[in-house]
Amino acid sequence: MLDAIAGRRSVRAFLATPVPRKTVTRILNVAARAPSGTNIQPWQAVVLTGAARARFCDRLIAHVRAGGPAEQEYSYYPQRWRDPYLSRRRKVGWDLYASLGIGKGDRDATARQHLRNYAFFDAPVGMIFTMDRDMEIGSWLDLGMFLQNAMIAARAFGLDTCPQAAFARYPATIARLxxxxxxRQVIVGMALGHRDPDAPENGFATNREDAASFARFVEE
Structure with missing residues (x-):
C-alpha cells in the first residue's frame, strides 16, 4: 500500500491499451470505501470509453479551440498567489514544459499541451466527477478522499491516472455534451490507463515537502 501511494504520479501521456470495464468498476467500487460524512457518499461519475470518449473529447476540444468562454463555477486556486505556493506552482510548470521541450513564452506549444487535457492525455478511459449542487464543503472533502482512493486502487492494476481540474473550466458545455x-455540478475529471513509458513528460517526479516542514508535534 505504501508503495502504491508513493508511486502515484499524475501521468500526462498514455498508451492506447484498453482497460476492461470490469477493472474500472472494481476500481470505483474500492474507491467508494472512502469515508464520507454520515455515509452520504456524495460522488457521481461519468465513465467514458471507446467512441463515446472520442466523440466527447473532439466536441469539447472544438469548443475550446473556437474560443468558447470559460464557464468556471468554482475557484480551484487561490485568488492571490504567494510563496511558498507560487514557487511550487512555477517549478512543476517549468519542469513539465522543459521535459516537453517547450520554452518559456512559447504560447502556441503551451496551448497545444493544454488542449491535451481535454483528450484525457490519450488515456482510453476518461472520467468526469460530479456532485449534487446542494452539497456543502464537507462533501468536497469526501470527494477528494474518493478520488485519492481511485488513484491508489488503479496502481493495484498496474494503471496510472491524472486528476484534471481543467475540466472544471467548461462545466456547462460538459453537462450539455x-x-x-x-x-449536478461538474467538479473534476480524471484520465485512467497505462502510462506511456517513452513519453518524456512521464519521466520526472514532483517534489514533496518532508513532514518536518508542515507538521507540528505536541507531545508534552
Missing amino acids: LDIAPD
Whole structure:
C-alpha cells in the first residue's frame, strides 16, 4: 500500500491499451470505501470509453479551440498567489514544459499541451466527477478522499491516472455534451490507463515537502 501511494504520479501521456470495464468498476467500487460524512457518499461519475470518449473529447476540444468562454463555477486556486505556493506552482510548470521541450513564452506549444487535457492525455478511459449542487464543503472533502482512493486502487492494476481540474473550466458545455442534470455540478475529471513509458513528460517526479516542514508535534 505504501508503495502504491508513493508511486502515484499524475501521468500526462498514455498508451492506447484498453482497460476492461470490469477493472474500472472494481476500481470505483474500492474507491467508494472512502469515508464520507454520515455515509452520504456524495460522488457521481461519468465513465467514458471507446467512441463515446472520442466523440466527447473532439466536441469539447472544438469548443475550446473556437474560443468558447470559460464557464468556471468554482475557484480551484487561490485568488492571490504567494510563496511558498507560487514557487511550487512555477517549478512543476517549468519542469513539465522543459521535459516537453517547450520554452518559456512559447504560447502556441503551451496551448497545444493544454488542449491535451481535454483528450484525457490519450488515456482510453476518461472520467468526469460530479456532485449534487446542494452539497456543502464537507462533501468536497469526501470527494477528494474518493478520488485519492481511485488513484491508489488503479496502481493495484498496474494503471496510472491524472486528476484534471481543467475540466472544471467548461462545466456547462460538459453537462450539455454528457446530458448531466442541472442539479449536478461538474467538479473534476480524471484520465485512467497505462502510462506511456517513452513519453518524456512521464519521466520526472514532483517534489514533496518532508513532514518536518508542515507538521507540528505536541507531545508534552
